[in-house]
Amino acid sequence: MSISGRHILNWTSILVAIPIGMLGAMATLLFRALIEILTRLIFGSGDDITHAVLSRPWYSWPLIVGAGGLAAGFFLRYATRLEQQQTARTDYLEVINARLDAVPTRTSLFRALSSLFSVSSGASLGKEGPMVQLAALAGSLAARVIQRPLKLKNSDVVAMAAAAGLASVYHAPLASAIFVAEIAFGISALQRLIPLVVSAGAAVLTMWMLGYTSALYPLSAVHFDISFSSMLLTVVVGLVSGLAGWVIIRLIASSKRRFATITSLPLRLGLGGLAVGVLAIGSTDILGNGYEVIVRIMSGDFVLKTLLVLFGLKLVATALSVGSGAVGGMFTPSLMLGAMTGGIVALFANLAGMPVNNSLVFAAIGMGAVLAAVSQAPLMAMLMVLEMTFNSSLLFPTMIACCLASMTVYRLQSASTYPLVTEHLNRADAWFDFDNSIxxxxxxxxxxxxxxxxxxxxxxxxxxxxxxxxxxxxxxxxxxxxxxxxxxxxxxxxxxxxxxxxxxxxxxxxxxxxxxxxxxxxxxxxxxxxxxxxxxxxxxxxxxxxxxxxxxxxxxxxxxxxx
Incomplete structure (x- = not known):
């Protein structure tokens, strides 16, 4: 059977995916550099926010995070007004789903500025959200030039760029491609995945050539031992992570409803930042996306009591940051909460006399499980853990935990933090009912x-x-x-x-x-x-x-x- 040149899978799309992947990587590096510059201006240090904030007295933390939220709110308010005037959303997923012709430039940039102030001042948010949005914007701008002569769809180029942006953040090309496919396409068309893999792979190669070669969370020295107790603990981690994901989703939804009563965006984000700053007095580890804290958890730096307190503080801080409307991602906060969930379960099991060879393994499994629960994209979550840790022994237990966590949230009828996933699941349920109702x-x-x-x-x-x-x-x-x-x-x-x-x-x-x-x-x-x-x-x-x-x-x- 002959394949038309206009088919979604063709050599043109594969070759275009390479420069688009490199472009997406550059967009994320630019945003990373801007965060470091602004963090240095605020705290006098370019270190991770959990360390940089210590350069200021503790009583100033609420004011700093609150002021960052206030500034972020002004930019977000302007972006929102632009969206209302254009009656279109900024989200790149709308372009991938052909609901929008192109990623809006001005609204994307103002949302990125809003996120820049939120993240740099210490809001409990991930960096990947604005990074992927900027990568998608770069892809959309490139598509305006190449789509007509090369007969490419803008939506396909934007999807490549989005996969590249996420791969640049987490050094996980396959998981990033799977994520865009699961979230945006509902993974209904496998052929659409191949250009995403190429683009995401090109992005990671670009990062490697620029010196970013190590695993994000190195854990290759630790091995998962297959035994009855470890498999039982894996099941427990999966179920507990599902419940944790359900709590995260519900708490964020409740936070959004409460903050919705405040009509002023600057005031709303300012109050959210102020509240997070107050929580930071309890522990500065709740600030930022949590990358440095995850590394320390994976190194075994925390005892059970500290993990329990930190989990509660991070959970509330994330709900406040997301609920107030701050622009940012949920990936790394979910990974941090997951690492703590897995570590807590393993430490409790150890106290109960259950043989636990290494709690760090279960922290890594928990990372994937909570991410799967919150995003409702289990395939992406299990692959991301493997790619971020370079530990192939985690494949089987992470598969089990991610599926159990995702199913737990699904059975509790909680929506994903990505509305498109909820739409895909509802559509799948409707299709099932159509096939099986009488x-x-x-x-x-x-x-x-x-x-x-x-x-x-x-x-x-x-x-x-x-x-x-x-x-x-x-x-x-x-x-x-x-x-x-x-x-x-x-x-x-x-x-x-x-x-x-x-x-x-x-x-x-x-x-x-x-x-x-x-x-x-x-x-x-x-x-x-x-x-x-x-x-x-x-x-x-x-x-x-x-x-x-x-x-x-x-x-x-x-x-x-x-x-």
């Missing part, structure tokens, strides 16, 4: 006459019910057929019958039917081959008892949930 669930009452009833009565029933066909049943309720009002009218006008003639003289005994036990899909297939709006529903093919009718409109409404 006709009996959609039966409505329908009028029926007996064979000896008159043609005039059939016309009257049709006029009242506004139906083209009237069904005929015997005294026991057995379906006999249907009469067409169109045929009755013609035969009355031709004087072939009178209004007093019995309906059985014009009855169609071979009228199509459906049965109550058939699936909705089977009913849809029957409707697709005929022009009727309604069909009679019978109990089974032997007794043929008339139960009511089902309409094509009801099935169309059912398909709207996943089309």
């Amino acid at each position: 006709i009996a669930q959609y039966i409505v009452a329908g009028a029926a006459l007996h064979p000896q009833d008159s043609v005039g009565k059939a016309l009257a029933v049709s006029s009242i019910k506004r139906e083209r066909f009237v069904y005929i049943i015997d005294e026991q309720g057995t379906f006999l057929g249907a009469v067409s009002i169109h045929d009755i009218s013609h035969q009355v006008l031709d004087k072939a019958i009178t209004l007093d003639s019995p309906v059985n003289c014009v009855m169609d005994s071979d009228f199509p039917v459906v049965f109550e036990y058939q699936t909705v899909r089977q009913g849809w297939d029957i409707f697709s081959g005929i022009s009727l709006e309604r069909l009679p529903v019978l109990n089974n093919s032997e007794e043929r008892k008339y139960l009511g009718a089902i309409s094509k409109t009801s099935l169309i409404q059912k398909t709207k949930t996943f089309i």
Whole structure:
């Protein structure tokens, strides 16, 4: 079978993915440099925020984070006004899903500035959100130049750039490509994944050539030992991580509702920053995205009591930062909360006398599990842990934990922090219902006459019910057929019958039917081959008892949930 040059998978898209990946890497490096510059201006140090903040007295921390939030709020308010004027969202995912032609330049830049002040001042947010958005913007700008001569879709180029941006942040090209595919495409088209992998891989190679060659969280020296106790603990970590993810999602949702009562964006983000700054007095480790803290957790620097306190503080700080509307990502905060969750479970198991070879392994497993729970993208989460740690022994336990965590959140009916994932899941549920629900669930009452009833009565029933066909049943309720009002009218006008003639003289005994036990899909297939709006529903093919009718409109409404 020949493949058209306009097909999604072609050499043009593969070759374009390489420079787009490099461009995405440069965009993330630029934002990283701006964060370091602004952090140095605020704290006099370019170190990680958890260390840089110590250069200022503790009583100034709430004011610094609050002021950062206030400045971020002004930029975000301006970006929001631009979006309202353009009646379009800034999110690059809207472009990938073809709901937006291109990534808006001004709103993306102002949102990035907002995030810059939030992250640099210490808000509990990840850097990956604005980095990926800027990478997507760079890809969108490039697409305006190359899409027409190369016959590429802007959405595909933006998807490549977004995968490249995320890969540049976490040095995890395959997981980044999977993430964009799961979030934006619903991973429904595997062929769309290949250019994303190429672009993400080119981004990581670019980072390596620039000196960023190490694993993000090196853990290659630690090995996961497969035993009954370790597998049991893996299951516990997965389930607990799912509950932790559910709490994170619910707490963020609650925080958003409370902050929504504050209409001023600068005031809202300022108050959120002020609250995070107050929490920082308890521990500066809650500030920023949590990268440095994850490294220390993976090194075993924290005892159980410290982890419990830090988990609670980080959870609240993240909910405050995200809930106030600060622009940033949820990746690294989720990874940090996950590392603490896995570490806490392992330390509790150790206290209970359960043999635990190394709690650091379960901290890494927890990282992936909580990320899977919060994002509802388990395939991405398990791959990201492998790529970030360079530890292949984590593959099997991370798969189990990520799937359990994701399923726990799904069963608790919590939405992903990425609305598009929730849409994909709802669409999948609707598709499943369409394939498995039965006709009996959609039966409505329908009028029926007996064979000896008159043609005039059939016309009257049709006029009242506004139906083209009237069904005929015997005294026991057995379906006999249907009469067409169109045929009755013609035969009355031709004087072939009178209004007093019995309906059985014009009855169609071979009228199509459906049965109550058939699936909705089977009913849809029957409707697709005929022009009727309604069909009679019978109990089974032997007794043929008339139960009511089902309409094509009801099935169309059912398909709207996943089309």
